[in-house]
Amino acid sequence: MDVFGSFALILAFICAVYAFGGGIAAIVTRHPLLVKSTRQAGIATCCLIFIATFSLEYLFFSDNFSAAYVVAHSNRALATFYKVAALWAGQEGSLLFWSFLLAIYVFSVLIAYRNKNGELMPYVGVILAGVQIFFLTLNNFVASPFKALAVPGANGAMDLVARTDGNGLTPLLQYPEMVIHPPNLYSGYTGFTIPFAFALAALLARYPGEKWIHLTRKWTMIAWCFQTAGILLGAHWAYAVLGWGGYWGWDPVENASLLPWLTGTAFLHSVMMQEKRGMMKVWNVWLVFSTFILCILGTFLTRSGVVSSVHAFAQSSIGSWFVGFLIVIFTVCLAAYLKNRDYLKSENQLDAIVSRESSFLFNNLILLVSCIAVLSGTLFPVLSEAVSGSKINVGAPFFNKVNIPIGLFLLFLTGVGPLLAWRKTSVESLKRNFAWPLIIGLVAGAVIFALGCREIYSLICFSLCFFVTATIVMEFYRGAKVIRVRSSASYLTSAIELTMRNTRRYGGYIVHMGMVLVFIGLAGAAFNQNVQKEMQPGSSMQLGKYKLVLQSFDSKPEANYTGLRLNVEVFVDNKPLMMLYPERRIFETNGETGTMVAIYSTLREDLYVVYAGQSPDTKLPVIHAYLNPLVKWIWFGGVIVVFGTLVALLPNRRAVLVLSGAKQSAPEPLVHGMTPSVTYREGHD
Amino acid sequence: MKKQAKFGVGISVIVVSLACLAWLGYGESKTYYHTIAELQSLKGAELSHRMRVGGTVAAGSIRRFTGRVDFVLEGEGKSLPVSYVGSDPLPDTFVDKSQALVEGRPTDGRFVAEVVQAKCASKYEAAPGRTVATSSTATR
Numbered sequence: 001m002d003v004f005g006s007f008a009l010i011l012a013f014i015c016a017v018y019a020f021g022g023g024i025a026a027i028v029t030r031h032p033l034l035v036k037s038t039r040q041a042g043i044a045t046c047c048l049i050f051i052a053t054f055s056l057e058y059l060f061f062s063d064n065f066s067a068a069y070v071v072a073h074s075n076r077a078l079a080t081f082y083k084v085a086a087l088w089a090g091q092e093g094s095l096l097f098w099s100f101l102l103a104i105y106v107f108s109v110l111i112a113y114r115n116k117n118g119e120l121m122p123y124v125g126v127i128l129a130g131v132q133i134f135f136l137t138l139n140n141f142v143a144s145p146f147k148a149l150a151v152p153g154a155n156g157a158m159d160l161v162a163r164t165d166g167n168g169l170t171p172l173l174q175y176p177e178m179v180i181h182p183p184n185l186y187s188g189y190t191g192f193t194i195p196f197a198f199a200l201a202a203l204l205a206r207y208p209g210e211k212w213i214h215l216t217r218k219w220t221m222i223a224w225c226f227q228t229a230g231i232l233l234g235a236h237w238a239y240a241v242l243g244w245g246g247y248w249g250w251d252p253v254e255n256a257s258l259l260p261w262l263t264g265t266a267f268l269h270s271v272m273m274q275e276k277r278g279m280m281k282v283w284n285v286w287l288v289f290s291t292f293i294l295c296i297l298g299t300f301l302t303r304s305g306v307v308s309s310v311h312a313f314a315q316s317s318i319g320s321w322f323v324g325f326l327i328v329i330f331t332v333c334l335a336a337y338l339k340n341r342d343y344l345k346s347e348n349q350l351d352a353i354v355s356r357e358s359s360f361l362f363n364n365l366i367l368l369v370s371c372i373a374v375l376s377g378t379l380f381p382v383l384s385e386a387v388s389g390s391k392i393n394v395g396a397p398f399f400n401k402v403n404i405p406i407g408l409f410l411l412f413l414t415g416v417g418p419l420l421a422w423r424k425t426s427v428e429s430l431k432r433n434f435a436w437p438l439i440i441g442l443v444a445g446a447v448i449f450a451l452g453c454r455e456i457y458s459l460i461c462f463s464l465c466f467f468v469t470a471t472i473v474m475e476f477y478r479g480a481k482v483i484r485v486r487s488s489a490s491y492l493t494s495a496i497e498l499t500m501r502n503t504r505r506y507g508g509y510i511v512h513m514g515m516v517l518v519f520i521g522l523a524g525a526a527f528n529q530n531v532q533k534e535m536q537p538g539s540s541m542q543l544g545k546y547k548l549v550l551q552s553f554d555s556k557p558e559a560n561y562t563g564l565r566l567n568v569e570v571f572v573d574n575k576p577l578m579m580l581y582p583e584r585r586i587f588e589t590n591g592e593t594g595t596m597v598a599i600y601s602t603l604r605e606d607l608y609v610v611y612a613g614q615s616p617d618t619k620l621p622v623i624h625a626y627l628n629p630l631v632k633w634i635w636f637g638g639v640i641v642v643f644g645t646l647v648a649l650l651p652n653r654r655a656v657l658v659l660s661g662a663k664q665s666a667p668e669p670l671v672h673g674m675t676p677s678v679t680y681r682e683g684h685d
Numbered sequence: 686m687k688k689q690a691k692f693g694v695g696i697s698v699i700v701v702s703l704a705c706l707a708w709l710g711y712g713e714s715k716t717y718y719h720t721i722a723e724l725q726s727l728k729g730a731e732l733s734h735r736m737r738v739g740g741t742v743a744a745g746s747i748r749r750f751t752g753r754v755d756f757v758l759e760g761e762g763k764s765l766p767v768s769y770v771g772s773d774p775l776p777d778t779f780v781d782k783s784q785a786l787v788e789g790r791p792t793d794g795r796f797v798a799e800v801v802q803a804k805c806a807s808k809y810e811a812a813p814g815r816t817v818a819t820s821s822t823a824t825r
Binding site: 171172242243244308350351352353358361362365366369373381390391392393394395396397398399400401402405406409532584591592593594595610612613615617622624 | 688691692695696699700702703706707709710711713714715716717718719737739750751772773774775776777778780786
């Protein structure tokens with residue numbers, strides 16, 4: 001099966017080379033047979049990658065310990081769903097997994113558009129094939145997952161070895177989120193290849209602007225949704241498993257996932273400028289290029305070890321391949337841009353500072369500043385060593401100092417932007433739209449101040465959250481009211497109908513609402529408390545309103561680990577609330593330990609209890625308990641963001657014109673403060 | 686043009702204020718990285734900087750006391766005694782022969798560390814010159 005898999009992989013490489021070379025010939029000669037065969041080759045590449053991936057998974061499931069990769073990451077005792085996840089536990093397998101997910105996207109694109117966009121698709125096919133060739137090169141020649149296990153033999157030749165059992169999966173990875181976080185995050189990273197391919201193809205083919213933007217937007221939203229989910233799942237995993245009480249450490253690998261998210265978010269917004277007013281074309285094209293480049297840079301940072309991180313590992317020569325690929329991508333993008341930039345000329349100019357265009361402009365500006373700041377901070381050791389010879393690292397204070405104000409400004413724009421008109425907003429419209437939300441925001445801030453909060457950033461954050469929520473609710477209310485007038489349905493039904501008629505806009509508002517919830521959750525971090533104490537059975541510790549009493553501790557052997565468990569009872573006002581079981585696991589195969597945090601999570605706060613270890617003198621357990629306010633809002637907000645994106649991806653429900661009786665369909669609700677303009681086009685999908 | 690100027694001012698204000706914050710944050714958190722060998726050749730002001738040092742935890746050297754954990758870090762043939770005085774529990778990956786990164790300051794021949802990060806010892810020891818499939822844990 002491993003021979004079968006590696007054979008499929010090399011065939012995939014050959015098909016990709018044909019799809020690339022033949023594809024270029026197809027563009028030049030326009031021969032229909034070339035066009036068709038290169039598209040088929042592209043599809044075949046994907047299918048062969050699927051086969052190779054399934055072969056590797058089969059090796060895991062059949063406990064085939066003659067394969068080096070299986071030995072390294074699995075053992076007989078490993079639970080089945082972790083055997084699935086072991087595919088992406090190491091370098092070679094995760095690179096194959098990357099190719100696999102990319103192949104799903106490429107397959108979907110090639111099939112979906114096989115009879116459409118005939119001018120554009122040959123270019124798209126070539127670009128996608130090019131990217132696939134790079135990853136297939138790594139899969140086949142640099143980091144093959146199908147290597148057989150061998151040791152040097154007597155006369156210098158390698159002797160095959162068959163082990164009876166493997167080394168098992170690292171304990172830190174034996175957690176449900178190992179099964180969902182990498183697939184989501186990788187689907188985000190690989191997904192951004194599609195908008196990149198369309199943008200570059202459109203530039204090379206001089207394809208009409210509105211059409212490629214339209215295609216690109218949907219795929220970008222899909223990739224962005226996965227990236228958001230992937231980032232939040234990673235944060236949640238770090239929170240629940242590592243036991244340090246936090247969810248984001250500004251670690252280089254974490255930052256690597258955030259960078260394309262920032263430019264991707266900027267693109268999703270500035271794209272509206274291009275659609276409505278034909279502006280920002282050059283900017284958009286470079287945003288898409290940058291997003292893709294940052295994805296490749298991100299995986300380079302993770303795999304090369306060029307910056308030290310708790311995630312990224314040993315120095316490896318694979319980094320130079322990625323650097324080479326980055327140089328090639330950048331060169332191609334720059335060449336395409338220089339050749340065809342006249343095709344990207346703007347149709348309109350910015351009219352006024354108080355307009356929706358300018359709010360998008362500021363949105364893009366600060367997202368980009370954040371991206372540059374995070375990138376510089378992450379790469380600082382490399383840059384400083386090149387410049388001054390000493391490696392200097394910057395930590396959380398740097399990233400937080402810059403990104404917190406940026407986040408707050410973004411939050412502000414989230415409330416303000418959608419209510420400003422295109423081109424120029426009148427003072428009347430400003431007063432009408434912002435009076436209530438402003439009052440609500442200020443009152444909320446005052447109330448929270450009165451309740452004892454003195455942290456300035458948290459105060460601003462909470463006020464803005466209320467402000468933005470008020471603007472979003474107002475948008476739904478006004479729109480629903482118009483529909484309700486004609487259909488006499490409830491507000492809720494009207495709001496749903498409203499959303500379904502313009503999914504992109506109202507789905508977007510739902511996403512904004514989700515982000516507001518995430519910000520509320522993040523603001524809670526300013527009020528974290530923690531306490532650490534050595535405990536014996538019967539002793540107690542107090543944290544906030546919770547009293548924790550250690551009742552007993554025991555040790556429980558399981559399939560592939562021994563669990564050292566503490567039985568902690570939690571009291572509130574001397575009334576028993578619940579039991580918590582913080583645990584340390586000792587894994588048999590490699591002697592490693594893992595921490596299982598016990599979390600009691602409410603909307604108000606998380607009680608987070610860790611079995612920190614044993615006191616060296618007395619051998620008594622040490623408990624580290626944290627009180628983290630509002631953390632649940634982050635995860636909940638994340639779910640809303642994903643839901644909103646899915647809504648925004650749905651096609652619009654058309655308003656039906658019913659001619660019978662007096663009942664008529666409601667007209668499209670008017671957008672407020674809109675000054676009619678010649679180039680006004682309301683977004684329809 | 687007037688509106689260009691307004692935009693220009695707005696953009697500059699944002700960028701400059703963020704640059705100031707970035708500078709402050711940099712000052713607060715900058716940490717130098719040195720190898721154990723370099724540590725011995727540092728002098729004067731450099732010794733009082735916050736710094737990070739990487740190495741491998743010498744087998745059998747981990748000793749736990751109340752409020753402190755002592756161990757020896759080895760690298761490039763040199764060794765460095767370290768005392769970890771932070772309040773957070775040491776990571777689960779901190780065991781004999783793991784690669785560790787300590788952050789703190791050198792004091793009186795020892796290194797006083799406030800933060801310790803550790804990576805898993807490689808599961809696959811690649812003998813020099815051979816390319817056996819190496820794996821690193823949790824690589825994405």
